[in-house]
Amino acid sequence: MMRQVMTLPAGRVAKWVIVALWIALLVPALMLAGKLGDVEKNDNAAWLPGNAESTKVVEQAGKFQPAETLPAIVIYDRPGGVTPADMTKARADAEAFKGITNVVGQPQGPSKSQDGKAIQTVVQVHDGKEGWDGARKVIDAMTRVGEQNANGLGFHVTGPAGYASDSVKSFGGGGLVETITALVVVAILLLTYRSPLLPLVPLLAAGGALVTAEAVIYLLAKNAGLTVNTQTSFILTVLVFGAATDYALLLISRYREELRRHEDRHEAMAEALRRSGPAIIASAATVAVSLLVLMLATLNSTKGLGPASAIGILVGLLAMLTLMPALLVICGRWIFWPVKPSYGSAGATGASIWxxxxxxxxxxxxxxxxxxxxxxxxxxxxxxxxxxxxxPSKGQFTTETQAVVGEEIQARHFPAGSGDPVYVVAKAASAEQVKTVLSGVPGIADVAAPMIREGEGLVVGTLDAPPGSRAAMRTVEQARAAIHRIEGAEALLGGNTAIALDIQQAAARDxxxxxxxxxxxxxxxxxxxxxxxxxxxxxxxxxxxxxxxxxxxxxxxxxxxxxxxxxxxxxxxxxxxxxxxxxxxxxxxxxxxxxxxxxxxxxxxxxxxxxxxxxxxxxxxxxxxxxxxxxxxxxxxxxxxxxxxxxxxxxxxxxxxxxxxxxxxxxxxxxxxxxxxxxxxxHRDDAQPPAGRPDSAPALAGT
Structure with missing residues (x-):
């Protein structure tokens, strides 16, 4: 029964049925795959498990400030020193920022640096339902405002919102990744089989597998709580194209050999599937099971990558054992043009390099x-x-982005951590003590007066070091150790640097x-x-x-x-x-x-x-x-x-x-x-072949 199922795509009628089923599947899959970006969660907090300290701070800090917001740090600079007109422009820009959709609250600043060469304004950006792409739209609108009538005044947006915007623009090259991946597959298949037509079949099957996998992942992310992000998407692309094409190579190699032994191409494909199918299935199953082990991770981004990648592998396997064989049999021997494997012809002869x-x-x-x-x-x-x-934040890109340049300018004129502070949530009665303890931690530049809401206090501290840097993480570790010793305070420390530290620790555990x-x-x-x-x-x-x-x-x-x-x-x-x-x-x-x-x-x-x-x-x-x-x-x-x-x-x-x-x-x-x-x-081993004489092995027939 298993052998019959394995050879089903090679049937004279079955091949048309399989192609029709794939077409029927791909029509809705194309629509669903296009929505995958709608369910991506690209913010760092969404990657963390619910029991992480910084995650708890995000939840509790919602009493004091709008939830799901990112600070955008606007930096103006003039090497010769900012002028009164520059300050006037910065104030006018701050008012204009408030009118941009998804800018929340009152901007902090503008404030001039001590050396008089830069101005800083901090704006809270709500990323809305669009995640980081929503932040990108806000940053683009702010940039248009800031660059108007600049008169030589430098303008940059950095901070978490600025980096989120730059990340989205960088990920926007995903279409380029797909194009390059497809070209790589075609080039190697051309070199392998020396046919201009044959590469189109596995490429088409791999593309169908990718679209179908993305549709399945979208449904799981929307309805079953699967966490996916843009990282998952671009890894899925290369994994599906790469692994699926590997399976295609094995099957096509065997099919080409069988075409020389069978006059009927349907029989040749049936034999190729029987011989190479079990090894391909075993290989794909091993990869899929290994990837599913990632579900044991505490880091949500890693946990979601496991099943998403396994789905890509299994759908790729299905496409290469059903759609591709059906297409190959429909096309016939001419798909191998100009070197068609004719019935009864000899295969490659002579000793291969291997x-x-x-x-x-x-x-x-x-x-x-x-x-x-x-x-x-x-x-x-x-x-x-x-x-x-x-x-570190400014080391995330291989090119120089607006956020990177802005952070470098900010670090020269302001405390490096200003605009992206650490947050401590504690019992209201302990808030002042928390402020005092936090102020004494090396690496904390400044601590604001506590805010009190509903029996809880929020203490905000500014880091000396750039957010997300190793020095900043060491400060967060020291600050946590200090506030955790305050009896009865139930103090928790969060913020973007704390989130980065918790991600690092969760990854090490995983x-x-x-x-x-x-x-x-x-x-x-x-x-x-x-x-x-x-x-x-x-x-x-x-x-x-x-x-x-x-x-x-x-x-x-x-x-x-x-x-x-x-x-x-x-x-x-x-x-x-x-x-x-x-x-x-x-x-x-x-x-x-x-x-x-x-x-x-x-x-x-x-x-x-x-x-x-x-x-x-x-x-x-x-x-x-x-x-x-x-x-x-x-x-x-x-x-x-x-x-x-x-x-x-x-x-x-x-x-x-x-x-x-x-x-x-x-x-x-x-x-x-x-x-x-x-x-x-x-079994007793036979004698080893004499040195220098090649063994009587076929040139290549698959596995």
């Missing part, structure tokens, strides 16, 4: 795997320099919990799939070693080439999950073929045959996935550039070195012990 790599590794497998492991270990030493404790669980889950899946214990242990060791090497090299590049100010707190966890899950993907493609050959010829010959048979398709798949993640570099965001580089480098390292050299050398050296305690362990 056959030659296997022969070279087989001469000294132990020396090869020990040497490779040592090199990877040395590469991993760079992890010690990874600064994954958050990115990494400690989730990484071991992912390792256990992936090991269990491999053990069930291979019916062995030794092979999964060795494969897991190679994946962890590959991850460490990728992270170590990334840290060195970030610090000494790109000079990034830091890395996002959950960056190591996301890189780990993507590289381990996707690395296991390639493990499955390779080792299932090795196991198949080992049952016939022994493990040593099976390892060489498996490498020769799958090396080409795994390399192409790795290039696709690396290229799609590298497309994240099109966004002017440090987090996107870092994630894209680390995953792209890690995938290339995995496919070119770890999978082809390290795993093959281990299999050759360990031999039949790879399969202990399964029945295959009891």
């Amino acid at each position: 056959t030659r790599v296997g022969v070279a590794v087989s001469r000294r497998p132990r020396i090869v795997w020990v040497g490779t492991a040592l090199v990877l270990g040395v590469m991993g030493l760079g992890v010690a320099g990874l600064k994954a404790d958050g990115i 990494a400690k919990v989730i990484i071991p669980i992912v390792l256990v889950v992936v090991f269990a899946i491999l053990a069930l799939l291979l019916r062995a214990i030794v092979a999964p242990l060795l494969l897991m060791a190679t994946v962890v070693l590959s991850f460490g090497a990728a992270l170590g090299v990334s840290a060195l590049v970030f610090n000494h080439v790109f000079d990034f100010a830091g890395a996002d707190a959950n960056f190591p966890l996301l890189v780990f999950v993507f590289l381990v899950a996707l690395g296991i993907d390639y493990n499955i493609f390779l080792v299932t073929r090795v196991r198949e050959e080992a049952m016939l010829h022994g493990t040593r010959r099976g390892a060489l045959t498996g490498l020769s048979a799958t090396g080409g398709v795994i390399t192409s798949a790795g290039l696709v996935l690396a290229g799609t993640f590298a497309a994240l570099g099109a966004l002017p965001l440090v987090f996107a550039a870092q994630l894209g580089f680390a995953v792209a480098f890690g995938v290339l390292l995995d496919t070119m070195i770890v999978r082809s050299v390290l795993v093959t050398a281990l299999a050759l050296d360990v031999g039949r012990w790879m399969w202990w305690p399964s029945k295959l362990f009891k």
Whole structure:
């Protein structure tokens, strides 16, 4: 029954039914996918769990100031000193700001700096139902007001609202990411199959999968409380295109071979699905389950990314095993033009590069795997320099934005933390004591008089250091320790810097919990799939070693080439999950073929045959996935550039070195012990092929 379901898309009638069903599905999916931005939650507070201290402050501070507001810090500057006319303009602008939709309350200021060279006004911005995009519209309107009749007076908007606006504009490059991703997929498929028409089929199927996945995620975010943000959206794009195209490569390779063996293309596709389908399904299931482990995170952004990414993987799998086979069968052999695989024709002959790599590794497998492991270990030493404790606000972008320039000017003329303070909520009777204690904390520049509402007090303090910086976070930690010691005050400290600190601490906790669980889950899946214990242990060791090497090299590049100010707190966890899950993907493609050959010829010959048979398709798949993640570099965001580089480098390292050299050398050296305690362990290995003579492996037929 399972075999019949697997080959269903290849049926003469079924292929038309499947295409019709996908068309019917995509019509409403297109409309729902376009609404995904409406349910995104991009503010930092929405990412935190409800029990975080800064989250509680956000809830309680609503008694004192409008909820869901962000401070916009307006900075005017004139190097020669501001004039009375400049102050008049700043006051007029402040009045004009009040008339802009979603500006709430009375602006604070304008106030002139002590050196007389800058003016500062703080405006509270309500982001409304549109989230950060709502803040962008307000900042754009304020900028139009501020730049009128400036007469050489510099104007910039910074602060949380300014950075939210710049972030939305940066994320607006998502369409560019999709375009670059599609071009990468097409380019690699063209190089792989040398056909100008064939790449259109997997590209169309991957696009349909992305739209469908976005529609499902929108429904879950709207009706089931799934937290998604713009970060989720651009990661979903590269993940679906990359993984779905990987599955397409495996199936198309097998289909092309079967077309040479079967005169009827329907029979060829049915056989291709039977042979490659189980490995593709096992790989996708492993990736999806690994991503679902992210639901154990306390950080809502990470928790939401897990199911959203898993949905993308599963929908991509469905599209590549139904829509793409149906389209390929409908198109016929001409889709491979100009080199159509005709019935009875011979496939590629001669030793492939991976056959030659296997022969070279087989001469000294132990020396090869020990040497490779040592090199990877040395590469991993760079992890010690990874600064994954958050990115300061002005270090979030790879380009210079208005908010960054504004913050730099503000820091030269005003206390760095002015306009973006820390908030302490406490019992009203303890408010004055809280003010006194907070004033004595090093790094607190100023503390305002407490505000009292309904038995509770709000104390506002200004930081010396720039908001979100490491120095500011240390001040927040010291301030929390001090106010928590006030007996009976029930004092809680929040604000944007406190939110950043809580995100960092939640991310560290999530990494400690989730990484071991992912390792256990992936090991269990491999053990069930291979019916062995030794092979999964060795494969897991190679994946962890590959991850460490990728992270170590990334840290060195970030610090000494790109000079990034830091890395996002959950960056190591996301890189780990993507590289381990996707690395296991390639493990499955390779080792299932090795196991198949080992049952016939022994493990040593099976390892060489498996490498020769799958090396080409795994390399192409790795290039696709690396290229799609590298497309994240099109966004002017440090987090996107870092994630894209680390995953792209890690995938290339995995496919070119770890999978082809390290795993093959281990299999050759360990031999039949790879399969202990399964029945295959009891098979006697055949003699190793003589050095220099390629094994009799097919050029490439998939898995």
